[in-house]
Amino acid sequence: MTHMYFIDTSVLLDILDVPRHCTPKGPESKKKLTAILSNNSEKVSIPLAVIIETGNFINHIKKQSERISCEKRFIEILEFLVDDQNDSWNLSDHEYTLADLNNIITTANNLFPSQIGIGDAFIIESYNSYCNSFCALKDYTQRFPTEIWSYDKHINWYKNYSGPIADK
Numbered sequence: 566m567t568h569m570y571f572i573d574t575s576v577l578l579d580i581l582d583v584p585r586h587c588t589p590k591g592p593e594s595k596k597k598l599t600a601i602l603s604n605n606s607e608k609v610s611i612p613l614a615v616i617i618e619t620g621n622f623i624n625h626i627k628k629q630s631e632r633i634s635c636e637k638r639f640i641e642i643l644e645f646l647v648d649d650q651n652d653s654w655n656l657s658d659h660e661y662t663l664a665d666l667n668n669i670i671t672t673a674n675n676l677f678p679s680q681i682g683i684g685d686a687f688i689i690e691s692y693n694s695y696c697n698s699f700c701a702l703k704d705y706t707q708r709f710p711t712e713i714w715s716y717d718k719h720i721n722w723y724k725n726y727s728g729p730i731a732d733k
Contacts, residue, residue: 567607569710570610571610573615573716574614574684580595586622610657613657614687614691623635623639657694
């Protein structure tokens with residue numbers, strides 16, 4: 566059984582110690598990530614939206630030395646993602662179609678009041694796409710537990726939910 570964690574920007578910002586965007590859970594995040602990476606039955610998926618959002622947060626760090634330090638840590642993680650021999654990390658490489666974009670717009674419109682933005686809607690769409698790829702398998706959520714790993718209050722209600730969000 567492989568447990569898949571879709572990492573949210575809030576967690577990656579913690580792991581990278583991005584000033585003014587990380588939480589006190591940073592050490593806990595790093596410890597959990599280390600445990601996941603050393604466990605063959607757990608994997609981390611990074612939606613492209615998370616990479617873009619994280620890069621934007623880092624790019625807006627005003628203090629140059631902090632920005633460069635964060636950029637280096639971010640590049641190390643991206644290089645690890647590219648070079649990972651254990652396939653413990655993967656890039657959520659869902660190719661978006663116009664129908665997917667329509668789903669993202671619908672999700673965003675429905676969830677804007679709860680502070681879920683377009684980036685979060687893309688993360689949810691990547692998550693749903695992954696879950697839906699296993700729908701043909703019987704009991705896929707038990708065989709492939711999947712969750713969005715997030716510290717954001719507005720997306721945290723997905724934390725312990727396995728299966729496509731639309732099914733909830």
